[in-house]
Amino acid sequence: GRALVTDAPTAAHAATTSAPVSFYGVHQAGIVTPAQDRLHFVAFDVTTDKRAELVELLQDWTSAAARMTQGKEAGTFGAVGGDREAPPDDTGEALGLPASGLTLTIGFGASLFDKRFGLADRKPAALADLPAFRGDDIVPEISGGDICVQACANDPQVAVHAIRNLARIGFGKVSVRYSQLGFGRTSSTSRAQATPRNLMGFKDGTANLKLEDTQLLREQLWAAAGDGQEWMDGGSYLVTRKIRMHIETWDRAPLSEQEAIFGRDKGEGAPLTGAKEFDEPDFAKNGADGEPMIADNAHVRLAHPSVHGGAHLLRRGYNFVDGSDGLGRLDAGLFFMAYQRDPHKQFVPIQRELAAKDALNEYIKHVSSGLFACPPGVTDAGDYWGRALFT
Numbered sequence: 162g163r164a165l166v167t168d169a170p171t172a173a174h175a176a177t178t179s180a181p182v183s184f185y186g187v188h189q190a191g192i193v194t195p196a197q198d199r200l201h202f203v204a205f206d207v208t209t210d211k212r213a214e215l216v217e218l219l220q221d222w223t224s225a226a227a228r229m230t231q232g233k234e235a236g237t238f239g240a241v242g243g244d245r246e247a248p249p250d251d252t253g254e255a256l257g258l259p260a261s262g263l264t265l266t267i268g269f270g271a272s273l274f275d276k277r278f279g280l281a282d283r284k285p286a287a288l289a290d291l292p293a294f295r296g297d298d299i300v301p302e303i304s305g306g307d308i309c310v311q312a313c314a315n316d317p318q319v320a321v322h323a324i325r326n327l328a329r330i331g332f333g334k335v336s337v338r339y340s341q342l343g344f345g346r347t348s349s350t351s352r353a354q355a356t357p358r359n360l361m362g363f364k365d366g367t368a369n370l371k372l373e374d375t376q377l378l379r380e381q382l383w384a385a386a387g388d389g390q391e392w393m394d395g396g397s398y399l400v401t402r403k404i405r406m407h408i409e410t411w412d413r414a415p416l417s418e419q420e421a422i423f424g425r426d427k428g429e430g431a432p433l434t435g436a437k438e439f440d441e442p443d444f445a446k447n448g449a450d451g452e453p454m455i456a457d458n459a460h461v462r463l464a465h466p467s468v469h470g471g472a473h474l475l476r477r478g479y480n481f482v483d484g485s486d487g488l489g490r491l492d493a494g495l496f497f498m499a500y501q502r503d504p505h506k507q508f509v510p511i512q513r514e515l516a517a518k519d520a521l522n523e524y525i526k527h528v529s530s531g532l533f534a535c536p537p538g539v540t541d542a543g544d545y546w547g548r549a550l551f552t
C-alpha cells in the first residue's frame with residue numbers, strides 16, 4: 162500500500178491533517194467530518210447504457226475509494242507492483258503521501274434517473290430541478306451531471322490523485338463532464354475548527370450547521386424514513402453553485418460598505434450589533450441614525466433561519482482561482498456547496514431571497530449549478546456506493 166513506501170511524515174504534517182478519515186459508516190464521510198483544506202470536485206456523465214456495467218463501476222469505485230481514503234493505492238498491485246506489460250492500477254502521483262484526511266463522497270444527479278437504467282421510479286422528489294434564480298448566468302457545460310464525486314483532502318495532490326484514479330477506473334463507462342479545484346475551505350463544519358475566510362476576506366462558516374448540532378443534523382441534514390425514497394435514508398442532498406466574484410470591484414469598495422453588505426465586521430466576524438464572532442445578530446436593533454444596524458439587504462439577515470421558517474444549511478464550499486480571464490481579472494470566487502435534507506425547503510427559499518435582495522449581488526455571479534442525491538454511507542467491505550438504489 163501507499164503508506165508502506167512512505168517516509169515518516171514531516172513535522173509540518175500535523176497528525177490531524179495527515180491521518181485517515183474512516184470510509185465506512187452510516188453516513189458518507191465528507192459531509193459532517195471536519196472540512197479539509199482542499200477540494201477536487203468532479204461531475205461525470207455515464208456513457209454506458211447497461212445497468213449492470215454501472216453497478217459494476219460503483220462496486221469498483223467503492224473498493225478503490227475505501228483503499229485511497231486509507232492512504233493506499235487505488236488497486237491491489239499499485240503503481241509499480243503489477244505486470245510490466247500492463248498499465249498500472251494506480252497512477253502513482255500519491256506514492257509516499259499520507260491519507261491526508263481524504264474523503265470521497267458520491268452523489269447522483271437527476272439525469273441518472275432518466276430512461277437508461279430503469280431508475281425513474283426511484284427518483285426522490287427532493288431531486289426535482291432547482292428553479293432559475295434572478296441574476297443567474299448558468300453555463301450548462303459546467304452544470305449538472307449524472308454522478309458527482311467530492312474529493313476533499315489536506316493535500317491537493319491527494320485529492321487530484323483520487324479523482325484521476327476514479328476517472329481512469331471509469332474509462333468506457335463514464336466521462337468527465339467538468340471538474341473544479343478548490344482551496345482554503347470556506348466553512349468550518351465543527352466547533353473545533355477555526356472559521357476560515359473567503360476571497361472577500363470575511364470569515365465564512367460562523368453560523369454554519371456543525372457536527373455538534375446533533376438535533377438540527379437529524380432534522381435538517383439527513384434524509385430519513387418517510388421522506389419518500391427509502392434508499393436515501395441516512396443520505397443528504399448536495400447543492401453546488403460556482404459563484405464568480407468580481408474581485409477587482411470588491412477590492413475598491415470601502416471597508417464600511419463591505420461590512421454593511423454582510424452585516425458582520427471584517428476583522429472579528431461579529432454581527433454589526435455585537436462584539437464577538439459568535440454573538441447572535443440582533444436584527445431589530447437600530448443605530449443612532451434610526452436605521453437598522455444590520456441593513457435590510459445584508460447577506461446574513463436575508464439568509465438567516467429566522468426568515469426561512471428555521472431552515473439551515475450545512476455549507477462546505479471552497480475558494481477557487483481558475484487563473485485569469487484574459488481581461489486582466491482573476492477568474493475567482495466561491496465554489497459553494499451545501500448539504501441538506503430537502504433543497505426545495507432549504508437552499509431554494511434562501512437563494513430566492515438572496516437573488517432578489519442581497520447587497521452582495523453587485524459583486525457576484527452564479528455560473529454553474531448542480532443538485533445531487535448523496536446516498537447513505539457504505540457500511541462494510543461487502544457494501545457499495547448506492548447499493549440500496551439498485552437492489
Ligand SMILES: C=CC1=C(C)c2cc3[nH]c(cc4nc(cc5[nH]c(cc1n2)c(C)c5CCC(=O)O)C(CCC(=O)O)=C4C)c(C)c3C=C
Pocket residue numbers: 359361363364365366367368369402404406423425460461464465466474494495497508511512515525
Ligand atoms: C443560498 C445560500 C447561500 C449562498 C448562495 C451564499 C453565498 C455566499 N455567501 C458568502 C459569504 C458569507 N455567507 C455568510 C452566511 C450565510 N450564508 C448563507 C447562505 C448562502 N450564502 C447562510 C445560510 C448563512 C448563515 C446566515 C446566518 O444564519 O447568520 C457569511 C457570514 C458568516 C457565516 O455565518 O458564515 C459570509 C461572510 C459569499 C461570499 C457568497 C457568495 C460568493
Ligand SMILES: [Fe+2]
Pocket residue numbers: 460464
Ligand atoms: Fe453566504
